Every structure is written in C-alpha cells, then in structure tokens.
Amino acid sequence: MDGDAPGPPRRQFGEEGGLLSYGGYLRLPELLAQQRPQSQAPDELLFITIHQVYELWFKLLLHELEGAREAMFAGELWQARHLFRRVHAVERVLIEQVEVLETMTPQDFMAFRANLAPASGFQSVQFRELEFLSGLRDERYLGSFRHISEEELARLRRRLAEPTLWDAYLTALSRRGLPVSDKEIMSSLLAVARNRGSYDDLWQLAEDLLTHDETAALWRMRHVQMVERQIGTKSGTGGSTGAPYLRGRTRLHYFPLLWELRAWL
Numbered sequence: 001m002d003g004d005a006p007g008p009p010r011r012q013f014g015e016e017g018g019l020l021s022y023g024g025y026l027r028l029p030e031l032l033a034q035q036r037p038q039s040q041a042p043d044e045l046l047f048i049t050i051h052q053v054y055e056l057w058f059k060l061l062l063h064e065l066e067g068a069r070e071a072m073f074a075g076e077l078w079q080a081r082h083l084f085r086r087v088h089a090v091e092r093v094l095i096e097q098v099e100v101l102e103t104m105t106p107q108d109f110m111a112f113r114a115n116l117a118p119a120s121g122f123q124s125v126q127f128r129e130l131e132f133l134s135g136l137r138d139e140r141y142l143g144s145f146r147h148i149s150e151e152e153l154a155r156l157r158r159r160l161a162e163p164t165l166w167d168a169y170l171t172a173l174s175r176r177g178l179p180v181s182d183k184e185i186m187s188s189l190l191a192v193a194r195n196r197g198s199y200d201d202l203w204q205l206a207e208d209l210l211t212h213d214e215t216a217a218l219w220r221m222r223h224v225q226m227v228e229r230q231i232g233t234k235s236g237t238g239g240s241t242g243a244p245y246l247r248g249r250t251r252l253h254y255f256p257l258l259w260e261l262r263a264w265l
C-alpha cells in the first residue's frame with residue numbers, strides 16, 4: 001500500500017503480456033552470435049570477446065563525452081562533471097580488464113596470432129574517434145586505415161572537423177568572462193586555480209579533464225606492458241615496431257596546458 005507516501009503511485013510490474021523479454025530487449029541472439037573464432041585455438045574466444053567488450057565501452061564513452069562537451073558549451077558545468085564521473089569509472093574498468101587478457105600465455109597467443117595480420121588495434125576507429133574528440137587530432141592516422149568502410153572514414157573526418165573537449169572548456173571559461181586567446185589562456189587557467197571561491201566549478205571541471213587525460217595515458221602504459229609480456233620485441237601485426245611505437249605514445253597528452261599549469265602553481 002502506498003498510503004499517503006509522496007510522489008507518484010508505485011506500479012506493480014509483471015503483467016505486460018510478455019511483450020518485452022530480457023534477451024529481446026538486449027538483442028542477445030544478435031550479440032552472442034558475434035564471438036566467432038577463426039581458428040581452433042582455445043584462447044581466440046577470449047581474445048575476440050575482450051576486444052568486443054572494449055568496443056562496446058568505447059561506444060558508451062563517445063556518447064558520454066559528446067554529452068559532456070555539449071554541457072560545457074551550454075554552461076551546464078554540473079552536468080559535464082556528472083558525465084565525467086561516469087567516463088572515469090568506465091576508463092578504470094578498461095585498465096582493469098587488461099588483466100583478463102593477460103591470463104593468456106604467449107604460447108597460446110602464438111597459436112592464432114599469425115592469422116591476425118595485418119589487422120591490429122591501429123584500425124580501431126572508435127579508439128581514434130576518442131582521441132580526436134579529446135583533442136589529439138593526428139590526421140596521419142586517416143591514411144593508415146586500411147580496410148575501413150566509407151562510413152567509418154566519414155565518421156573520422158567528422159570527428160576531425162568538430163569541436164574538441166578543450167574547445168568546449170574554453171567556451172565555458174569565456175562564458176565566465178575569462179579570456180581564452182593563445183596569449184591569455186595560461187593567465188586565465190591561473191586565475192581559476194587561484195580564485196577557487198569564484199571559480200571552483202571551473203577548477204573541478206579542469207581536474208575532470210585532467211583525470212580523463214591521465215586515465216587514457218594509464219591505459220596506454222598498461223597496454224604496452226601487456227604487449228611486452230605477449231610479444232616481447234616482435235613487431236606488430238599492424239606493421240609498427242610494436243612496443244617501441246606504443247611506448248612513444250604513452251607520453252601524449254590531450255590537454256597539455258593543464259599539465260603545464262602545474263609548473264606555475
């Protein structure tokens with residue numbers, strides 16, 4: 001009985017005539033038909049599953065980061081922060097789940113690795129979309145995509161043309177009267193850092209951006225550790241030098257000015 005409880009009356013579910021089911025709603029027949037190893041190697045199912053899980057999370061991250069960008073443009077900083085909290089939680093999961101793939105031995109990986117070339121994580125369109133949206137817009141990757149569809153290429157071009165998270169943050173600063181030209185931006189960031197009484201929301205939002213940057217870098221470091229464990233000094237199936245190439249990418253930052261700011265505080 002709801003009695004005088006405030007709010008809408010509670011509904012008793014369970015009498016909907018069986019219209020919607022768990023598997024139907026989640027499209028499980030379609031989803032579970034997608035894990036199809038190419039070989040008899042026992043660990044290829046693990047390898048495929050883990051990559052598919054990454055791509056599902058990448059899709060969600062793109063969605064939430066687009067939302068955060070929109071909220072920053074609209075000056076709704078609380079909403080952007082709410083979404084960044086979710087983004088960070090997912091990014092921590094992405095790092096944690098490397099451990100699952102590391103239960104595979106290199107010997108077991110070698111049983112199917114040769115069949116993978118020339119495919120590699122290089123060709124993850126959503127991973128590159130995340131980088132572009134976050135502000136790391138390296139157009140050279142457009143040329144390095146072999147075997148991607150016209151639709152995927154168009155998506156990447158669109159990401160290159162659209163505003164980044166940093167563009168959105170700059171808009172949030174200027175909405176509060178802080179100048180954001182190349183010459184003035186560092187003083188504005190310093191003003192935010194030193195006047196928390198007036199700008200704490202902008203400070204916390206910059207910290208959220210920095211955490212997004214930091215967790216992406218942590219994933220890259222975790223990935224290269226796994227790579228060294230699995231293939232040592234071998235070159236990559238995608239044609240790169242392997243671990244040395246990946247090590248070079250661990251130093252990249254989405255928001256270099258937020259790191260540089262530390263030197264001035």
Ligand code: HEM
Nearest residue numbers: 054120121122124127227230231236237238239240242249
């Ligand atoms: C046995 C496990 C893995 C190995 C040995 C491995 C190895 C490599 C290597 C060598 C590269 C450089 C490109 C190349 O020449 O092939 C690379 C790139 C990449 N891998 Fe993996 N990888 C593994 C698992 C994963 C997983 C689980 C993901 C998750 C999505 C992933 C995502 C990526 C991405 C996004 C790149 C491009 C990185 C960039 O350009 O900065 N890899 N991987």
Ligand SMILES: N[C@@H](CC(=O)c1ccccc1NC=O)C(=O)O
Nearest residue numbers: 116119120121122235236237238
């Ligand atoms: N590049 C890896 C192979 C690999 O990990 C991979 C192969 C196909 C699809 C995704 C992959 N994952 C990350 O690079 C290697 O060189 O062993």
